[in-house]
Structures are given as C-alpha cells and as structure tokens.
Amino acid sequence: TIYVITPTYTRLVQKAELTCAEQLVSEFLALSGLALRWRAQAGTPPGGSREGLRWRGRQQGAWWSRAFAADDDNTYSVQLFEEMRGTQLVSVWPVGLVGGMRYERPVVEGGRVVRFHTGWRPSRPFPLDMAGFAVSLRLVLVNPESRFVGDAPMGFLESSFLQGLVTMDELEPKAEMCTKVLVWHTRTEKPKMKREEALQKQGCKVVECGEQHRDGLSRTRSYKENT
Amino acid sequence: TIYVITPTYTRLVQKAELTCAEQLVSEFLALSGLALRWRAQAGTPPGGSREGLRWRGRQQGAWWSRAFAADDDNTYSVQLFEEMRGTQLVSVWPVGLVGGMRYERPVVEGGRVVRFHTGWRPSRPFPLDMAGFAVSLRLVLVNPESRFVGDAPMGFLESSFLQGLVTMDELEPKAEMCTKVLVWHTRTEKPKMKREEALQKQGCKVVECGEQHRDGLSRTRSYKENT
Ligand SMILES: O=c1ccn([C@@H]2O[C@H](COP(=O)(O)OP(=O)(O)O)[C@@H](O)[C@H]2O)c(=O)[nH]1
Ligand SMILES: O=c1ccn([C@@H]2O[C@H](COP(=O)(O)OP(=O)(O)O)[C@@H](O)[C@H]2O)c(=O)[nH]1
Numbered sequence: 221t222i223y224v225i226t227p228t229y230t231r232l233v234q235k236a237e238l239t240c241a242e243q244l245v246s247e248f249l250a251l252s253g254l255a256l257r258w259r260a261q262a263g264t265p266p267g268g269s270r271e272g273l274r275w276r277g278r279q280q281g282a283w284w285s286r287a288f289a290a291d292d293d294n295t296y297s298v299q300l301f302e303e304m305r306g307t308q309l310v311s312v313w314p315v316g317l318v319g320g321m322r323y324e325r326p327v328v329e330g331g332r333v334v335r336f337h338t339g340w341r342p343s344r345p346f347p348l349d350m351a352g353f354a355v356s357l358r359l360v361l362v363n364p365e366s367r368f369v370g371d372a373p374m375g376f377l378e379s380s381f382l383q384g385l386v387t388m389d390e391l392e393p394k395a396e397m398c399t400k401v402l403v404w405h406t407r408t409e410k411p412k413m414k415r416e417e418a419l420q421k422q423g424c425k426v427v428e429c430g431e432q433h434r435d436g437l438s439r440t441r442s443y444k445e446n447t
Numbered sequence: 448t449i450y451v452i453t454p455t456y457t458r459l460v461q462k463a464e465l466t467c468a469e470q471l472v473s474e475f476l477a478l479s480g481l482a483l484r485w486r487a488q489a490g491t492p493p494g495g496s497r498e499g500l501r502w503r504g505r506q507q508g509a510w511w512s513r514a515f516a517a518d519d520d521n522t523y524s525v526q527l528f529e530e531m532r533g534t535q536l537v538s539v540w541p542v543g544l545v546g547g548m549r550y551e552r553p554v555v556e557g558g559r560v561v562r563f564h565t566g567w568r569p570s571r572p573f574p575l576d577m578a579g580f581a582v583s584l585r586l587v588l589v590n591p592e593s594r595f596v597g598d599a600p601m602g603f604l605e606s607s608f609l610q611g612l613v614t615m616d617e618l619e620p621k622a623e624m625c626t627k628v629l630v631w632h633t634r635t636e637k638p639k640m641k642r643e644e645a646l647q648k649q650g651c652k653v654v655e656c657g658e659q660h661r662d663g664l665s666r667t668r669s670y671k672e673n674t
C-alpha cells in the first residue's frame with residue numbers, strides 16, 4: 221500500500237486541485253494492482269506539521285507501506301507512484317520546476333546518491349523538495365521521535381524530517397537513477413475575482429446560491445447573478 | 448468518439464500540463480467504453496485559429512463524433528466527457544474560475560438556455576468560455592464556412608464560431624441543467640527560474656544535459672549543475 225497525504229486548505233482553486241488529485245489516484249488504481257490510499261488533510265497551517273504522514277502509523281498493515289506527501293497543486297505522473305513501490309527506507313527522485321530551477325535532483329554515481337543538484341543552499345543535509353521523496357512507514361514507526369517540525373526554518377522541513385531517519389548513501393534513487401522528471405512543483409495562479417467583487421460593490425442584491433452549486437467553491441459566500 | 452483538441456506551446460510548464468491531460472484521457476478510457484481521441488496541437492499562435500477542431504473533418508467516421516477544445520492548463524473532471532457524449536448540435540455547461548467570477552454558466556429555464564451568467568459583456572452572442580461547450584462534428588462539417596477567427600476581438604472567438612452554427616435556444620444544457628461545475632479555467636503560474644539564471648550569470652561552465660533528461664523542458668537549453 222502507498223499512502224499519499226495531501227495537505228490542503230480552503231480557497232477558490234481547492235475543488236479543482238482535489239478533482240485532479242482524485243482522478244490521478246483512480247488512474248493509478250486502474251493501472252496497477254497496488255493499493256493506494258489518498259487522504260486530503262484539510263486546514264493544516266501554512267508550512268504546517270503535515271503529521272498526516274503518520275496517520276496510518278497506529279493502524280494494522282501499515283508496516284510494509286510507503287508514504288508520500290503530495291501537495292495539492294503539484295503535477296504528478298502516474299509513473300511516480302510505481303517508482304515508489306519498492307521503497308525500503310527512503311526513495312528519492314528529481315522534482316521539476318522547483319527552487320528557481322528547471323529541476324532539482326539527487327546526483328547518482330555508482331548507484332548511490334553522492335550529492336544534490338539544487339539552486340539554493342546545497343549545504344542543507346537533504347536539499348530536497350517534499351515531493352522528492354517517499355518513506356517506508358516502517359522506518360517512521362521505528363523512529364517515534366521523527367516528525368515534521370512545523371517551525372523549521374524555510375527549506376529545512378524536509379531535512380529536519382529525514383535527518384534522523386537516513387543518511388545520504390542510504391537513499392534509494394528512483395526514476396532511472398534520478399534522470400527522469402515525474403513530478404513538477406507547479407503552482408496554480410490565484411484566480412482574480414474582480415467581476416464578482418464589482419457586482420457586489422454595485423450593491424447588487426446578493427442571492428444565496430445554496431446547495432445547487434456543489435462545486436466546493438466557497439460555499440459560505442453568496443453571489444448575485446447578473447441577469 | 449469524442450475528439451479533444453488542445454492548443455499548446457513550448458514553455459517550462461508544458462510537459463507538466465500535457466502529462467496531466469494524458470492521464471485524464473487514460474482515466475476516461477478506463478471508465479467508459481467510449482473512444483476519446485486527444486490531440487495536442489503545438490505551435491498555435493496566441494489566441495490562434497484552433498483549426499484542429501476540424502482536423503478529423505475529412506476523415507471517415509467523424510460524422511457522429513463530438514469535438515471539444517481543451518486548453519492545456521484547465522482542470523477537467525472526467526465526468527465532463529461523459530456529459531458531452533450525447534451532444535446533438537452544441538452542448539454547454541458551467542466553467543469555474545473564469546472571467547473574474549467564481550463561475551460563468553448558461554442559465555436554464557424549462558430545459559432551455561435563456562441567458563448567460565457572466566461578469567463581462569453579457570451582450571456577446573455567446574458569452575461562453577472555450578471550455579464551456581462541445582460541438583457535433585457533423586454540424587461543423589455541414590457548415591464548411593464555420594471557423595475560429597484568429598483575429599476576433601477579445602472574448603468574441605467563441606461567439607464568432609458558434610454564431611453561424613446554432614441559436615441560444617438550440618443549446619443543449621449539460622451538467623444537471625448547468626448547475627454543476629466540472630471544468631475550471633485554472634492557470635498555472637509561470638515558474639521563476641532565477642537560480643538557474645544566476646548560475647549562468649556567474650559564468651558557470653554550461654553543460655549540455657542531452658537526451659538523458661527527456662522531460663520536455665526546453666531541451667534546447669543547456670545548464671550547469673552546481674556540484
Ligand atoms: O495554509 C495552508 C497553506 C498550504 N497548505 C497546503 O500545503 C501545500 C503546500 O502549499 P503551497 O502549494 O502553497 O506551497 P508552495 O507551492 O509555495 O511550496 C499545499 O498542498 C497546500 O494546499 C495548507 O494545507 N494550508
Ligand atoms: O502562443 C500560444 C498561447 C497559448 N496557446 C494555448 O492556448 C490555450 C489558451 O492559452 P492560455 O492558457 O495562455 O490562455 P488563458 O488561460 O489566458 O485563456 C492553452 O492551451 C495554451 O497552451 C498556444 O497554443 N499558443
């Protein structure tokens with residue numbers, strides 16, 4: 221089983237992001253015999269604890285599972301989930317469009333990770349994006365002190381988590397020895413809502429749209445249709 | 448058969464967008480018995496002709512097919528493609544996060560479209576986004592003069608195409624009488640590449656990455672890994 225944990229929060233694009241993620245999971249299930257369980261963890265604070273990575277820790281059968289923390293706005297190739305299947309401790313791979321670079325990646329020599337190609341603070345213990353690794357849940361369980369430090373300095377969240385779990389030469393390179401990009405750190409633009417605001421400023425009578433629009437888009441807000 | 452035509456062009460996020468689109472198509476094929484053919488039409492000019500909509504026009508079997516023009520950066524629910532299956536002439540549905548609104552949609556009364564909920568120029572003949580309708584290919588074929596006018600004034604591309612094909616009361620409302628949002632006009636942020644540029648400005652010796660990175664990300668550019 222692979223457990224995918226997605227931190228997410230309410231905003232205009234949320235429904236769109238989660239629709240895309242859900243479809244990715246169905247697609248993976250259709251292609252592989254492997255179980256994949258995906259959980260959207262709502263209302264996490266910005267850069268928050270992402271403790272969901274440990275949500276299955278206390279449950280049966282998690283021992284041989286892998287976990288992967290998937291932001292809701294990244295772009296994932298189905299192939300990525302195939303790659304992380306065999307993870308023993310921590311597997312790693314390139315991430316596209318991250319850190320001001322076309323991609324960041326672990327550099328592999330003789331089958332082992334020897335350094336990291338990164339544009340920013342290469343001195344960090346594990347200069348990887350959150351989307352760049354999966355961990356065996358067993359490893360997390362036998363290290364009960366491991367956690368995501370919510371207030372880690374910027375860019376050190378991944379390092380603070382991995383540091384106690386693994387060393388660089390134990391990392392397992394995936395995606396053809398870290399030469400293929402299968403995940404992209406895309407970001408979705410915050411949509412401009414200026415027409416909607418303009419209508420409201422004009423003092424339009426505001427009509428509650430109610431349950432008929434189950435589109436997840438700010439259900440608590442109301443709007444006026446211009447007729 | 449549903450033909451999906453995606454105008455696309457080379458940029459940093461292109462591979463990510465097309466990966467997502469391809470997976471959507473596989474997912475649809477896994478779920479339904481229906482054929483869906485998807486074509487990415489590269490190198491179209493900005494707001495260009497999107498003539499790809501007619502690419503199957505001269506081919507056998509296209510007569511009973513439907514066509515849908517899908518931008519590469521929108522977010523699609525698989526369900527949307529189910530909705531457009533039964534299109535006789537032109538089917539329509541809401542589009543989320545478009546035109547400065549939470550959504551735009553045709554307003555349906557007594558089973559017919561009677562007006563459009565839109566934040567901008569409601570006087571346009573068909574104030575719909577490109578993602579808001581599918582057409583029967585038969586209709587396009589029997590109207591050989593129909594085309595996307597590349598130089599239509601902004602926001603009039605859809606109107607100029609639909610105007611000769613259909614009238615408002617002939618539109619076929621889908622997505623539960625246009626009350627469900629199944630497609631979102633999301634936009635992907637242009638990623639900042641400042642680290643990569645900084646490395647190059649420092650006069651780093653530039654190393655060609657060659658074919659090993661088949662990630663579609665500007666294959667003609669070269670880069671320097673910081674080691
Ligand atoms: O208050 C917040 C801010 C972000 N996130 C989630 O945390 C992840 C990373 O956030 P974001 O994409 O904004 O960060 P960046 O792309 O800048 O790394 C995403 O899955 C967000 O949905 C969250 O749950 N709560
Ligand atoms: O020079 C261009 C600009 C855009 N597009 C495509 O046309 C569609 C609409 O473009 P864009 O998403 O930039 O427009 P917007 O979101 O502003 O409507 C997308 O599928 C783009 O990939 C294209 O093929 N060539």
Ligand SMILES: [Mn+2]
Nearest residue numbers: 291293406407
């Ligand atoms: Mn993000």
Ligand SMILES: [Mn+2]
Nearest residue numbers: 518520633634
């Ligand atoms: Mn777009």
